[in-house]
Amino acid sequence: MAKQIPSLGYALLGLIHQKPSSGYDLRKIFSSTSMKTYSDSPGAIYPALRRLEKQSLIRGTVEEGSGLRRRQIFRLTAKGLAELKRWIELPIGRDDLSSGLKIVMLRFAFSEKAVGPSASLEILKSVEAALGPHLRDLGEKLEAMRPFAPTSGRLALECGIRSYESLLEWTRYSISIFEKQLQGGRRET
Amino acid sequence: MAKQIPSLGYALLGLIHQKPSSGYDLRKIFSSTSMKTYSDSPGAIYPALRRLEKQSLIRGTVEEGSGLRRRQIFRLTAKGLAELKRWIELPIGRDDLSSGLKIVMLRFAFSEKAVGPSASLEILKSVEAALGPHLRDLGEKLEAMRPFAPTSGRLALECGIRSYESLLEWTRYSISIFEKQLQGGRRET
């Protein structure tokens, strides 16, 4: 059925949901903003858009009003929004931390607009819960390798640990922001 | 000539250099340690090893002494070590930061054993130098998006900024360690 959309596909879905865009717009976002982890090559984006369209997750309409060149603007369909929500609300476990934070952060970034602040808070709490055991685990690995590995190898692992510690601080900070926002005056998107 | 080795290939080269290993050993490293970003699937590793062997960067020898099953142990060739060194010593710029730290950290982790502590220090200093402008840039982007993006989008960017700040601290800490090690009593690998 939903034949396993790659993460680029979800990045496109989320961006299109935030603002209907053409393929060219999306390429510029990938090349100019901090989303450089995704390729801005036409050979990646245009086929990906066509796949999403074939699955009826987005629909493209040709713009010609402004006298400019043919530009196809894509918008999410109801099905596309549902799929985006489903993906954002997937449970988060330890695997999602170790195998690339990128995807979790992407889901979080889109969560507020696509599902609502409570979903953002949910993601943050899952991340916080997963970070504890994960950090303990990394610490044990560091101790285990300490006598054997060269300095650079140890430091590389320490770098990972520090980055997860910094993530934990950020998570708590962000949780407090969303809790304030949810408990206090309810504010719209 | 050297037909562009993917990052998995360099991960294998570096690990084999640290300790001659079989494909199965390498799979276990990927699945059990914090190098989970690389796949431990046989369909990725065995073909990658054969590619490296075809390029004469590694050479496999079948072990049969220990009465166990046929196990092919791979070792770096001189050419393989040269290629590993070349890759580690490539210049590091801002692109290397934004498009995935993973590769820089891999190069750093292997640098001490493969090239020497001075190479590790070189990498660290390049990273430190690149981080300043990069952080300034991200800060500007944050200010630019502040009024428009939803809270979760802003926070996601802040998470990235924090992680680079933590990287900067780690970089300085690591630089001090390597400088001490290089200036003080020269110690071997």
Place this chain on the structure above:
DNA sequence: CGCCCCATGTAAGACGTTACATGATTGA
């Protein structure tokens, strides 16, 4: 006019994922 940017696309090839297949060894 020539050049660069907009805007979209395609084709070849490399790589990784998933799933399956094979056999030998160890332990219950």
Place this chain on the structure above:
DNA sequence: TCAATCATGTAACGTCTTACATGGGGCG
């Protein structure tokens, strides 16, 4: 002997990379 683990491999499939191709529009 049956299952699990060790150890290696292959085949199909999808996706990304790289490079090329096309054309209109604006600008000097």
